[in-house]
Amino acid sequence: MFGTSERAGKGGSADKRPASTAVRDETAAHLRSPHAGASSSCKTCSLRPVCAVNPDELACSQQMEDLVLGYRQVKKGEALFRVGDPFTNLYAIRTGSFKKVTLLADGREQVTGFHVSGESLGTDGIAAAQYASDAIALEDSSVCVMPFDLLEWLSREVDAVRHHVFRMLSAQLVRESNSMMLLTMTADERVAAFLLDLSRRWQARSYSPSAFALRMTREETGSFLGLKLETVSRTLSRFQKQGLVQVRGKDVRILDFAGLIEVAHHPSSS
Incomplete structure (x- = not known):
């Protein structure tokens, strides 16, 4: 589905990985690296037990550091992504909170969800390859950036990652189901x-x-x-x-x- 490049692993064997340079360039333009790398900050993050990407569960993966490339700051009122934007990344909220918004036919905004630290954003973009809502910061926030091509590749290569992706998507379905129940x-x-x-x-x-x-x-x-x-x-x-x-x-x-x-x-x- 994606192009691949080869990189020698620790044992010298070729390691096929996604070669989405456009995704990497777009991501790098918005990232900040607070420590030596994303994996270093993941290991010390207090949100590990509830995070969309829990390093305790992914510790078996030698490629874990590739999954979270860094983090992006989002000011209050700014959009992390907007409806119709090309889908490239999933995000785990590091600090702060977001609202998800869609536009109704009459121009009014409909809030479809609120998301807090440790939760994921962007899963609604997987099916159509574009985001289906706006994600707006309710306060100064930051998110960990997970390029989807890397996540997809890792989910094929590492069972723990694949199972975690399933749980992440399941959690999103549960949240949406609970939101629909509110209307009754x-x-x-x-x-x-x-x-x-x-x-x-x-x-x-x-x-x-x-x-x-x-x-x-x-x-x-x-x-x-x-x-x-x-x-x-x-x-x-x-x-x-x-x-x-x-x-x-x-x-x-x-x-x-x-x-x-x-x-x-x-x-x-x-």
Whole structure:
């Protein structure tokens, strides 16, 4: 599928690898190398247990250092990629967070997902060879860059990489399925489930599950949940009056997990 070049391995035998120079040139133009190399920073990264590319699982691969070439900085409000851009890379969020956005027929933006550190971006570009959404940074962020031709080659050569790619794609399908399920819920259920999901994701990254910042605006939250901005604001205010959460601007503290879980599954009429 891709062109290959040969490079002698440690034993002197030829090692066929993708020779996508255009991908490498495009990638190199945006990368920063904080340490001796990507693999060095991967080994010391605190996100290893939840990262889209976990070096603990890929340690058997001699070519692991080729999978993550470096990282790219993305300023708040900037696009990592836009819908229709040629698909070249997958990305693992190193720091910060992103929203995924598609444009509706009437010109309105529809937020289709939020992604935090350790999660992957770009899998929606695999099928059509172009990205199917915009990925916009919600704050100053950085991502590890994984050229897809290298990932595809490694997945053929190394079982651990192939299995990890399957898990990464499966996780994306689960997130999309959960997002679709939100649309069958009431407003209270949606907001409660949204807060609990963020709590779970932050806890998995060794952050506080009860106190965190909502980097997205209320309008963006409403777009994702299929609710009006006013409905999101009213629901959060009601949760606060009920003693479920404390909200101060973008900062949220969950005060009653059991109560919030109850709302997510059995909303009270309002």
